[in-house]
Amino acid sequence: MAEFFEVLKTRRTVRAYTDQPVQQEELHDLIRMAVLAPSGMNAQPWAFTVVTKQDVLRKLNGIVKDFLRTPAIQQVMQSYGMADRINHPDYSIFYNAPALVVISGDKSNPVAMADCHLAAENLFLAAHARGLGTCYMGFLTMVRDNPTVKDLLGIPEGHEMMAAAIVGHPAGPPDGPPKRNPPRVEWVR
Numbered sequence: 001m002a003e004f005f006e007v008l009k010t011r012r013t014v015r016a017y018t019d020q021p022v023q024q025e026e027l028h029d030l031i032r033m034a035v036l037a038p039s040g041m042n043a044q045p046w047a048f049t050v051v052t053k054q055d056v057l058r059k060l061n062g063i064v065k066d067f068l069r070t071p072a073i074q075q076v077m078q079s080y081g082m083a084d085r086i087n088h089p090d091y092s093i094f095y096n097a098p099a100l101v102v103i104s105g106d107k108s109n110p111v112a113m114a115d116c117h118l119a120a121e122n123l124f125l126a127a128h129a130r131g132l133g134t135c136y137m138g139f140l141t142m143v144r145d146n147p148t149v150k151d152l153l154g155i156p157e158g159h160e161m162m163a164a165a166i167v168g169h170p171a172g173p174p175d176g177p178p179k180r181n182p183p184r185v186e187w188v189r
């Protein structure tokens with residue numbers, strides 16, 4: 001159990017990866033850990049799309065970068081001080097990771113979004129416990145309605161992308177412990 005808390009305390013977002021691919025069986029194993037997450041009514045409304053084809057990742061990166069260049073999004077990125085980073089011609093939303101895992105959820109299930117994110121967190125922690133790195137792909141989820149994106153990912157009928165993460169072997173040592181503000185806690189007793 002102590003080891004589990006160590007996994008929680010040391011997981012960080014990884015944005016630099018080696019060229020080493022992640023074995024298919026290892027990715028499968030992470031998904032087996034992901035689906036141990038709780039889900040509303042145990043409906044398990046998730047499906048997993050694993051992309052290791054670099055050509056598909058390149059196309060998705062291009063679509064997301066075009067979207068990030070739109071004026072409304074640029075304004076938001078500027079307000080977060082992120083515009084310079086994402087506008088750099090060498091920036092890839094996938095940080096050259098060898099694998100992308102997209103979790104799509106059944107659109108007719110009202111709590112699928114929560115379920116898919118609980119599964120995603122399981123996957124993050126399981127990956128870290130195995131020495132793999134992950135990064136949530138928020139920019140990719142912003143283009144979930146783009147028909148080309150849906151096509152490239154083969155999102156199942158009736159599903160939509162709800163969470164996404166890259167997975168790979170970290171290129172360097174992990175960053176220090178997560179930087180967190182003390183939690184705001186209101187007690188009602």
Ligand SMILES: Cc1cc2nc3c(=O)[nH]c(=O)nc-3n(C[C@H](O)[C@H](O)[C@H](O)COP(=O)(O)O)c2cc1C
Binds near residue numbers: 178
């Ligand atoms: C909903 C969500 C969206 C995110 N989107 C991105 C993203 O598109 N690109 C990226 O590099 N990091 C993304 N992140 C990673 C966060 O920046 C990161 O979790 C945060 O800075 C805290 O760092 P830590 O994960 O190392 O503790 C996202 C995280 C979450 C939870």
